[in-house]
Amino acid sequence: MIDLHCHIYPGVDDGPISLEETRAMLDIAVTEGIRTIIASHHFSEEDHTVETYLDAIQEGKSQVQPLIDDLSADIKILDGAEVFISPNIIHIKDLKKLCINNSRYLLIELPMMDIPIYTEDVVYSLKINGITPIIAHPERNRRIVHEPSTLEPLINLGALAQVNTGSITGLFGKHVRKTAKKLIKQNMIHALGSDAHSPRRRGPYMKEAARQLTKWAGSHAARRILHTIPEAIINDGYIEVSDK
Numbered sequence: 248m249i250d251l252h253c254h255i256y257p258g259v260d261d262g263p264i265s266l267e268e269t270r271a272m273l274d275i276a277v278t279e280g281i282r283t284i285i286a287s288h289h290f291s292e293e294d295h296t297v298e299t300y301l302d303a304i305q306e307g308k309s310q311v312q313p314l315i316d317d318l319s320a321d322i323k324i325l326d327g328a329e330v331f332i333s334p335n336i337i338h339i340k341d342l343k344k345l346c347i348n349n350s351r352y353l354l355i356e357l358p359m360m361d362i363p364i365y366t367e368d369v370v371y372s373l374k375i376n377g378i379t380p381i382i383a384h385p386e387r388n389r390r391i392v393h394e395p396s397t398l399e400p401l402i403n404l405g406a407l408a409q410v411n412t413g414s415i416t417g418l419f420g421k422h423v424r425k426t427a428k429k430l431i432k433q434n435m436i437h438a439l440g441s442d443a444h445s446p447r448r449r450g451p452y453m454k455e456a457a458r459q460l461t462k463w464a465g466s467h468a469a470r471r472i473l474h475t476i477p478e479a480i481i482n483d484g485y486i487e488v489s490d491k
């Protein structure tokens with residue numbers, strides 16, 4: 248499986264605090280059947296330039312690669328970022344370098360409490376500049392929890408959406424779980440990510456969520472969410488998504 252959203256490198260953000268924690272996360276990922284991890288650490292204009300972010304990722308990569316080489320399992324980590332939305336996101340220098348594995352797909356984080364009024368404009372301008380935004384864990388956004396249909400205009404503008412495994416398994420409470428179920432059943436979810444931050448509660452767990460997602464979505468839609476679409480994302484392939 249491909250874990251589309253994971254804070255895997257030590258000391259980059261609020262993810263693992265040591266190389267030992269990253270090692271424990273890799274062990275969990277292998278047991279969970281994860282073979283590709285996207286390193287999607289927090290990026291915000293206030294804290295980083297693209298250059299300083301990529302330097303931090305590079306530093307993480309050089310520390311973690313020996314651990315991966317030591318594992319008997321075939322697992323790899325690809326570059327990515329979780330970019331906090333802002334009205335001027337499109338003007339960030341070299342923004343495209345934050346896309347997943349140099350593809351056209353960029354993971355975007357909304358604030359927890361609301362959907363900013365400029366969100367549709369941002370999605371639109373990213374699209375016309377050749378970047379397809381993937382909305383990270385919309386099921387955790389309070390506004391979407393309250394009214395799941397508020398995600399529809401963003402999907403209709405061409406955004407994709409990634410659900411967290413912990414939202415499906417109930418880690419973030421029953422309201423978030425219910426929202427995840429609704430969005431999945433209404434074809435508004437395109438990929439799954441652990442959004443893991445440590446080897447503990449928010450570890451890189453996927454198996455149980457994938458099983459539940461398959462129950463909710465049916466095997467055909469689940470196959471698209473778990474395999475077809477994530478593979479297209481990391482290979483910069485075209486993804487056909489129907490309007491809501």
Ligand SMILES: [Fe+2]
Pocket residue numbers: 252254287329442
């Ligand atoms: Fe995250």
